[in-house]
Amino acid sequence: MRKMCLAAAALALSLTCNSLVLRAQEQTAAGEAVFSEAVFEAEAGGVVAYDVADWKLMRMDTLSGGAAVATEKRGAAMEFDFTGEAVAGDFVIGKTGGRALASVDGRPAATIDLYKNIMTPSPERIVLVNGLKPGAHKLRLEILNESNPGSKGALVAVDALRAAAASYGAVSGTLECVHNEGLPVTRAKISATGDSVELRAITGVSGEFVFNALPPGEYVLRFEKPGFEPLEKTALKIESREEISLGRVMFEERTGARPLKDIRMPNRARPALARPGDEFVIEVIAPAEAGEWSAALENEFANYPLEIAEASFNPDNGRWTLKAIVPGGASSLLYGLRVKFSGGEDFQPRSVMVSPEFKNSIRVVHLTDVHVYKSESLFDVYKKLAEEINLVNPDLVVITGDLTDTTGYTSERWPESDQYPAMLDLWNSYNAPVFIVPGNHDLSPYKKEEDYLVWNRYFDTTDFSFDYGAYHFTAFDNSFVYRSGGSDEPHAEDLSPEQLEWLDADLAAASGALMRIIMFHVPLHNTDSKVKEIAAQRDVRLALYGHLHMDVVDKLPPVAYVQTGAAFEGSYRVLDLADGRVVEMNAKKDGFTAFKTGMVISATKRAEDGRAVAIKAKNSGTMALPNAAARVEMPTAKGYSCDGCSVVSSFDKDGKTLVTINFDIPAKGTASAVLTAE
Known part of the structure; x- marks a missing residue:
């Protein structure tokens, strides 16, 4: 059995440092994971030893050295000889995290659990031992046989080991919602920034957080999460061996991301x-x-x-x-x-x-399967969706379910405070009104009553209808008809008799509408649902749904059943309706494909004096987009001229004016416009 040993004592380093740092970032020619000598900072010698057959290099961009020394082998161990009063480690935490026992000088010091149900594995600093007598010590880190019951693995990945001459201080607390009945704020990002250190952590399922490896000093704590107002706590002084509890830290949801009130x-x-x-x-x-x-x-x-x-x-x-x-x-x-x-x-x-009037020609954007928090990286996709949809300039946006990812159907359930505020905050950046129906990821068939109570706290109802002028829209919940295949799963074969009666009566009452449109989540036109019969009898022309994450157009006259791909993958469908019929709804000539982010883009360039702005938009789809829109902040002026566009409105605010312009973007072409303050 070969061991890899590295000593800091052989290095010619400054003796003014008060910590010893061992960081994983190199690999030998034989493929063995090692700690880099180049990052040692030592007051005295330090040695790390481990079996290279058990520990391998795991590359990860978010780690300090770009990689960690990692193992999933139960019983694998690592030893660290150091001088100081404390040792901390930078470990990778995530859904596959294991457990390890830290012993110092042969005595158990701490059991660490590296499991946390977060979207993306991330490094977190954890104290292994604190308050030792000054002098030389030996740390042993051994992987335990049993992981956290929720973990999908036993991974122990060490980014860095840190020995400190002075004992650490700690700060902890629980992050809770202001407007959501004190529910915990899970998966929030927290940082603790001092003169020479910045640590990061993510709140757990109960909203708990702890920084227990803080060198003495003054810190600023910052809290952030989509759907919440950023929060700072400043001038927090930490002494050696001091443990400060902040108790309940109240974190306020943004306007529009809160439960309904009155x-x-x-x-x-x-x-x-x-x-x-x-x-x-x-x-x-x-x-x-x-x-x-x-x-x-x-x-x-x-x-x-x-x-x-x-x-x-x-x-x-x-x-x-x-x-x-x-x-x-x-x-x-x-x-x-x-x-x-x-x-x-x-x-x-x-x-x-x-609106000044209800038009016979309207534009509707259909989104579905948003799945907020399926991955943290998706928030970039959501931002691009908002930018492109605002450019497309719909009269309204309809969203047909699965707004959240693990609130409803899945076994990994989170409190609604985890995903609802982030999801609701997405629509704050949309210029058009938004209408929403639920999906099976929002409402669980296993916890139906509980989930409906939650949904109604935010949306008030699941079934409703509305009119845009002569266009009648009827939205209903059919999330409970979904079954993934298991015969024992709770589900229904169709809408309830009460729902079917309501649907029929609602459509009958709208018999004079120019066009009737229905909205739901789970596809039903390929089932024995009675909705098909009602839709045909009541001359419904368009049905919008989701669930399968694909672009589909099936025509069962008089109804066109239209599915759009998943929003979390960047899909959105633009539907131009005129005189009670669908004029166009496909981004390609194949008869079913929706738009995807990147197909409609724009760029702006402002003149040096700020009084003119040039806008260029490009459409790579085969569907022309007349009446596209841009909102431009301009200096306040007596008037505005527009070359290649028309000025729709202007509103003054804080010494600036927000000007809205319209212009036409051709199919597979570009459009240019120049707005000038007179």
Whole structure:
């Protein structure tokens, strides 16, 4: 049995350092993993020894040296001779993490568990022993026979071993939501930054975090996660051997990423569509004695008070129904809704879309299978989706399920605070109103009642309908009909009789609509579902669904059943509807392919004086995109001219003006526009 031994004492290094660092980053010609002598910093000699047959090099870009010395062999061991009061290790944590016993001078010091259910394996610093008497010591790290029950492996990967002359301090706490009933914030990224060190950690399933390898000094803690406002705690002083508990650290969800409160309808997933002068309905949970009602439309550019034409209370559901009238001069924008009453106030963002008119020609974007937190890298995909869809300029966006990844159907269940805020925050960057129905990853057949309660806390309902002018949309939940193959899985063969009755009545009531469209998640046109019969009888022309992560168009006259590929893979479908029919819905001439991120792109270039902006857009699809849009921040001016485009609107804010322009992007071509402040 060969061992690899490296000694720091042979190096000519500065003696002013107070730590010894051994970092994995090299490999011998024979393929043996070693620690690099080049990164030793030592006050005295240090030796690391391990069996090269057991430990191998594992490359990983996020590690300090680009690689770790790793093993999955139970009983494999590593020894480290050092001088100091403490030792910490930088280990790779993740879903395959194992357990190891750290002993110092022959006595057990700590058992470390490297399992954490996070999307991407990442390094984390863990103290192995602290508070030793100054002097020479021997650390032994041995892989245990049993891993965490949740782990899919027994991996112990050592990025670095660190000996410290002075004992470490520690800070710990639990991260909790502000607006989500104190639920834990899981998988948040946390950093502790001091004068000479920056450590990173990820909160666990209970929101817990700990930095227990902090050299004495002053630190700034930073907390971040999609869907939450960034948080900092500054001037945190840590002394040697001091353990500070921050207790509950409250982390606030962003506006639009919180559970519903008093306003139940309209909301961010079921907004009202109205014109100036139109009446729309508001539903509010409030006491029967509530009064002094007022309401307003609000966004960053404009505020408009609403006239309350009527207010009535329903004792059966504890809800007030208000009938509000959009003022005649309201600008065409997506607004939040603020409602005040005696004893209460609530604000629901992105809940009222005001348009100058309802057109017979409209553009709909279909998204499905978002699967937030399937991978952390997907947030770059989601950002590109928003940019391209805003450029395409739809009148509305419909999303047909599987918004979350492990809240519902899968066995790896997380609290809703893990994925719902991040998912809801995605739509804050969309310019168009968004309508949402659930999928089987959002609602579990095993925990149906529990998951429906959660869903309704954020969206209020699963089945609903709405009108965009003469176009009627009916959305319903069929997530519970999904079965992956196991005969013992809870599922239903079809919608419930009550749902079918509601669907038929809703479509019948819309018999005068120019076009009827249905939305759901699990495909049903290739089943014995009675929905097919109802859709045909009620002259439904378009059905939008998801689930299978592929582009499909099946025509069962009069209905076109249309599936779009997964949003997490960058797919989105653009549907141009006119006079009650589908004019175009495919990005290629094959009759079924949707757009993917990268097919519609744009770039801007601003003049040196900032008073002119050139925009160039490219479309590699075979579907032309007339009436595309761009929002451009410009210096405030008396007016704006546009070459190759038309100015739609301008709104002043903070000394700047946001100008919206329209232009046409041809199929397989480019478009150029120049906006100038006069």
